[in-house]
Every structure is written in C-alpha cells, then in structure tokens.
Amino acid sequence: MIDRQLLSTLEVALADYPAVALLGARQVGKTTLARQVGDTRSAVYLDIERPSDRQKLTDPEAYLTLNRQRLVILDEVQHMPELFPVLRSLIDEGRRPGQTGGRFLLLGSASGELLRQSGESLAGRVAYLELPPLQTLELPQAEQTALWLRGGFPNSLLASSDAKSLTWRQNLISTYLERELPSYGARIPAQTLRRLWTMLAHLQGGLLDASQLAKSLMIDAKTVHRYLDMLTDLMLMRKLPPWHSNLGKRLVKSPKIYVRDSGLLHALLGLPTHEALLAHPVVGNSWEGFAIETLLNAAPREAQCGFYRSSNGAEIDLLVETPSLGLMAIEVKRSTHAKPRRGFYSACEDLQPRHRFLVHGGTDDEPYPVGDGVTAITLRGLSQRLTLGSA
Template sequence: MALLGARQVGKTTLARQIGDARSAVYLDIERPSDRQKLTDAESYLSLHSEKLVILDEVQHMPELFPVLRSLIDEGRRAGRAAGRFLLLGSASGDLLRQSGESLAGRIAYWELPPLQLTELPAEHHPNVWLRGGFPNSLLAHSDAQSLDWRNNLISMYLERELPSYGARLPAQTLRRLWTMLAHGQGGLVDVSQLAKSLVIDTKTVHRYLDILGDLMLLRKLTPWHSNLGKRLVKSPKLYVRDSGLLHALLGLTTLDDVLAHPVVGNSWEGFVIETLLNAAPRQSQAGFYRSSNGAEIDLVIDTPGQGLMAIEVKRSPNGKPRRGFYSACEDLMPQHKYLVHGGADAEAYPVGHGVTAIGLRALLQQWLDQRPTHL
C-alpha cells in the first residue's frame, strides 16, 4: 500500500493508466457517484479483493483507514500479496497522522512532485524553470496561457484548498503572505516581520507556513548542524517549491521577465535545490550551512553510500564558488564538492580546491546512473 502525498495535476491520469494496466478499480473520492459506492466501504472493497484499488483524494475520507486496515489484515491471513491499495491525495499532517495510527506497518509513503527534468524530453527542458513542473502549465501553447493556468491554480488553492485545511484568513491576506514568501525566496524565515506586515500574530503565521508545507507548496530547508563548535545560523530558509508558481506569484510571464527580476538568482537556486532533493535517494539528509563568520553552502546532502556532498548554485556556467563556500567546506570536509550551473554542457570540469563544476542535468544523470531503479 502506498500513499502518494501530492497535489500534482496529472496524477489522476497516472492513476488511470496504472488501473488500465492492472485492471484496477479507480475511485475519485470527490466524485459523488464514486463516494456513494463507499457507503458500505467494507462490502464494496471486498468485492474487488483481487484487484488493485486506487482511491484518489483520499484526504477527504479519512474514515476509510480503519476499514482498509481490517481488509489488509484479512488479506494477509489469506495469503494475498501487498500492494492492494494505492491512495492518492494531499499529505497533510493530520492525514499522515491518521493513516499512520490506523495503518501502522501496512503503509508506505511516496511523494509525487511535479514533473522533473529527468522525466521530460529534452525539448521541454528550457521551459521547466520558467513554467514549473505542473503538466498543464509546462505544456501550454504559450507563456501567457501557462501563466493563466498557474494563476487559476493559485486562486483554487486560496479559495478552496487552504480553507479545507482550516485556513480562516481572507484569501487576500493569504495571497499577500504567499507573495511575500515569493519575494523572499531562499531567505531566512523572519516570522515576526511577516506577522507585523500582515497584522496577524506569529502563531498564525507559523500555522499557515505549516499548511503550505503540508500541501507541498513550500519547502523549509533547515540549517545543517555539526559538532564543530561554530556559531551557526539557526533559522530555516523558505522556498516556494514549484518555480512556475513562484514566477506566477511575482507576475513574471516570460524568461526575459525572470532574468530581469531581482529574484532571478534565488529562483534558480530554489529550482536547483528542489530538483536535486526530488532526485536524491529517500534516505538522504539535506540542509544548508551558514556560520556567523560568512562560511556558507547552499545545499548539503548526506546520501547513503556516497557520503557528504556540498553544492554551490550559480545560474551562469562561468560562475565561481564564493570564498565562504571554501571556508564551509573546510569546516564540514565533504566527500564531494560541486558548483551546479545552468549551462547545457554535460562535461564536468574542475575549478580548483576539489570543486567540480557541472550542469544541473548532467549531475542528475550522474545520480541516476549510480543508483538502483525503484518505484
């Protein structure tokens, strides 16, 4: 059993394809006719005990979890294999807690982000940073149509999704918060300043940051702590996870708009970090490193079997690591040091002091070549 914690437009199509391949039963919990079938969920699901059952938007019906637990245990006693149920939906904190309590030892979680570079033909690569990875945005006929779609998605989140998670602030205030986070892309969290600007209390800001995180719209990158006796920054950095939504919140339609905007560097940094973390093995630990004396690493990843990796992000293929990067590497002594740039050249080359310059796509391919295939 797997719960895919995602709000990816296009996952319904994926579920239907899985269903076609395995003669599965597909139910959309938001569709009244499908929900009606689950009035007596135990009886209905028992009728399809030999098929894969896909339950989409399962967060709207958490009362199913105890039923699923009973059916899974019954199937185990009858010798039925695992993988009978595929649950799709938003992985909110409440949902994860409820599923974890009811299905402990019976469920595996898998995060399904928007489309990634490694999943796309080369002709779509130039648009991913600008438009993001949501299929309807990425594949739109024009940049303007793509932006319209993303603006509609943002409105849907503000008017429907966030209120369904208990949001009580007006949509206009929530949009201001989200837009402020976009302008501060990759910056340290200053909850007090956000609360002051929005005229709300800090507890409320924390709550909405958590909700945006649960909906996989916001990534909180935590500081990398070590036992070096250094004075380290303790506040996390925040990133709007999908670069297309970031640009929509800032009103940036074309690549030229992005390149001329002050957020361009942090936008590219967030895109690289999000891409790498989505491609990293699940057991990896990640964060950023910053000390009071200016030592700084944009992304630190500890990957099983590969050791500690320090990554400096530059948009230009001619960029050089900052002095603080070298100082931070002296602190942490990583096994691998990379300068990840936006160039299309797949060739990696040294830039001194053990640092390798490499394009984002090339580093991704290197990772894929070194790791075993899995779900």
C-alpha cells in the same frame, strides 16, 4: 504522455506492500500515473471528492470486499478518514490467504494529513511515495528553460503559450487560496493569504523571519507559522533545515524558505516570460530554488539534506548526505562562468565533505574542475548522479 521516473518505483512498492500512498500537490499528475498503473492490471478508480463515488462507499467494507481481487485506487483519500480502519481490517484479513501486495493505491494532496491518518491505522502496511512536478530528467535538455519558467505542473508546462501557462497557474493559486486552504482550517481572508504567499515568493531562498512577516501583514507570528505549515503540508512550500554539526561554530538556526515549483513562484511575482524573469531581482534565487528542488527530488529517499551558514560568512547552498555518496557540498550558480564564493570554501574546511560541486545553468554535460576539489557540473548531470547513487 511523459514517462514519469516514479513509475517503476511505484510498481515495486505495489508488489511489496498491500497499500501504497502516493502524495503530491494537486494537478501534479497523480491520477494520470495511477490510471497508467491501473491499466496494466484489474483496477477500480474512485474519486473521494465525487459524490457518486462517495455513494459507492456508503458501506465501504462491503464495496471493498466485493473488489478484493482488484487494485482499488482511492483519490483524495484524506477527505474520508473513516476509511483507514476498514482498510487495515481488510489488509489483515487478506494476508491469511496470501494476498500481501497491491490491494490499495491511496492518492493524496496533503502529505501531513494523509500521513497522520494512515499512520494511525496502517502502520507497517503502507509505503509512502511522493510524486513531484515534472523534473529535468523526465524532459529533453532543450526543455529545461521552459521548465524553469513555467514549472513542472503538466498543464502549465505543456500550455500552447506563456500567457496561457501563466493564466493556468494563477487559477491554480486562486483554487488553493479560495478552496484548499480554507478546507484545511484557514481562518484569515484569502487576500491576506495571497499577500503572505506573495511575500514568501519575494523571500525565495531567504531565512524565515516570521515576526517580520507577521508585522507586515498585521497578524501574529504563530499565525504565519501555521499557514506556512499548511503550504508546506500541501507540498507548495519547502522549509530547508539548517545543517547541524558539532564544530563549536555559531550557526544559523532558521530554515530557508522556497516556493517549491518555480512556475508558481513566477506566477505569484507576475513574471509571464523568460525575459521578464531575467530582468527581475529574484532571478538568481529563482534558479537556486529550481536547482535545489530538482536535486532534492533526485536524491535517494534516505538522504539527509540541509544548508550550512555560520556567523563568520561560511555558507553552502545545499548539503546532501547518503550512505553511498557520503557528504556532498553543492553551490548553485546560474552562470556557466561563475566560481564558488569564498564562504563556500570556508564551509568546506569546516565540514570536510567527500564531494564538492558547483551546479551551473549550462547545457554541456561534461563536468570540469574549477579548483580546490570543486567540480562544475550541469543541473541535469548532478541529478543523474544522485539518481544513480554515484558521484
């Protein structure tokens, strides 16, 4: 079993809050992590999608009261929204005898839906954590290339061959298109949804132009936005917001879009091997998306993140700001011999970040200067700094 970095954070949250919501895409390892936590204490696990488990919750108050001394793990809880008022009542009742932590662990694969449902009933009673796919710091350095190609879903990364890994990811994509998205209100054919998702993959790291996508698919722009929001809610796509500043510059206002898991990106584009990836025009943007997703997952929860692009060509791939680290400007390059673009230096003159980094795809963890206050560093090295909160 691969140790997940979120484990210690999850255990602390369970000690501090009566309910913890663990969010993450399907098959990312939420159930495995939850069962690992449950094995260390008295716990009961219920899968809301399993009829026999739903039957146990015919009278949820009676069942949960019967298990009030145990950690109750509720998987895919967003499919049973009527539970949340009951959970609130039981949490408040348990506070009187001092039962303040570790009552419920709620697992969900649709962040927006679960946040809305739980926020209405469990405000102040629940902590939210997101479990991403496997990350660079959870694996040996030698596994980074495989992680980039196959992505971080455990079944994909640990498959016995690239072909089996690709088949697993293609099946996962089909499951989302034919089951998950329709269950959240998708009303257009699965084939149209596949075309949209594939187009978004070809636009990896580009600015969102919903009207152009709508024209290509012969649907309206509102529909494109709605289904992109669904993919974002299911933690499959990321919309990286533009950085706002009061510099009087004309700045790009559209978000940049990324398929969050690089393995799903490569499956959508039909790239089965590392050699095929290196020969494809998306290779640079694929690495950029892989690096940005890794860094965002390593950054503290309170971090403010975005990208910067002005009309005069000034551009920064990723900006991360935290109270302890200040503002960090990050340029992403796959090559170990690359230099920052002129636009990066221009953008740094505009924003005056405290730290300037060039993230490259090498394996030598020793950082080195590349001029004008910019430090070249590996993806793993900068991820460690963000996790530790020291630049």
